[in-house]
Amino acid sequence: MDRNTICALTDKVAARMQHLGNVTGLQEECPISIIRMDTWEWAQGVGLYGLYAYYRETGKTEIRDFLIAWFEDNIRRGLPEKNVNTMCPMLTLSFLAAETGREDFLSLCREWAQWVMEEMPRTEDRGLQHVVSGAANDGQLWDDTLFMTVLFLARAGKLFGREDYLAESVRQFLVHIKYLTDRKTGLWFHGWTFQGHHHFAEALWARGNCWYTAGVVDYLDIVEDLDAGVKWFLLDALKAQAAALERLQHEGGMWHTLLDDPDSYVETSGTAGFAYGILKAVRLGYLEPRFLTVGKKAALAVIQEIGEDGTVGQVSYGTGMGATLDDYRRIPLCPMTYGQALPVLMLTEVLKLEPEPKQQV
Structure with a gap:
């Protein structure tokens, strides 16, 4: 695929995301819709971040204008309660705040970051604690939290010169690695509870794992001058995860929604997150060059799931903590904002594999 073809494909996926609705009529479980693009939740936050990455890669100002309008509309309607998941849109807002200098955007970033530091359970x-809309989840750590909240906290630390925010972001990465890593495989369990001290169903869930693969490479971009020892530790976790993913990749290029269960369905959003993180990690020298083959194979598989109208198929709905492995196997498939966004992120990384066309003199 040449650069122009990749850009055209990304345009389709991004445009579809901007107008996504509940096309399947799925009965949602989250109190705030995580399917529609116009609401403020974690799924839309991932979507916004994917769009912003594409804007930064291509300079398409119409995407930036959409993002600014999205935030203005939601701020005008009133924002939801603060929690781990509703924090996710703030990551993109922090970039827009820095780019535009808008005090209303900067003020919101200050307020929400301070809440994480001082009031988040x-x-x-x-x-x-993985507090979400409608559930406190007392004593629980989830692998989603690093992407949904900690990336923003690190960004706020850089944006406002707050070393305490950056230090807290480091602690959160280390704590989550401590409690969620499966030492047998190098993969991550979906969650841990201090009320009973167990990993629930011990699910090695694909999309949950991809929040680390995709998140840690961007976290290292955000913090820039991270202590070398901490950086090595985070990358060791990534390398262990990538080695397991290499072994478990389906022959078609995707990964199963339960990574170690070949009878569970293959799933696109997790695969796109893995492809993004792996391709970027290879480009930056974090992973050995052999993983380029793994990332490319996954990217091609994701591309095969993109429909003519830009809708990405084979995406699982939002997935709460499962008490049994069957809870994960039964999650329905449905077009989702993050199901569009993770392929967009992936495609922005695929673009970096293709050189810019030479200008004729």
């Missing part, structure tokens, strides 16, 4: 070992 903590578990034992001071981990961020």
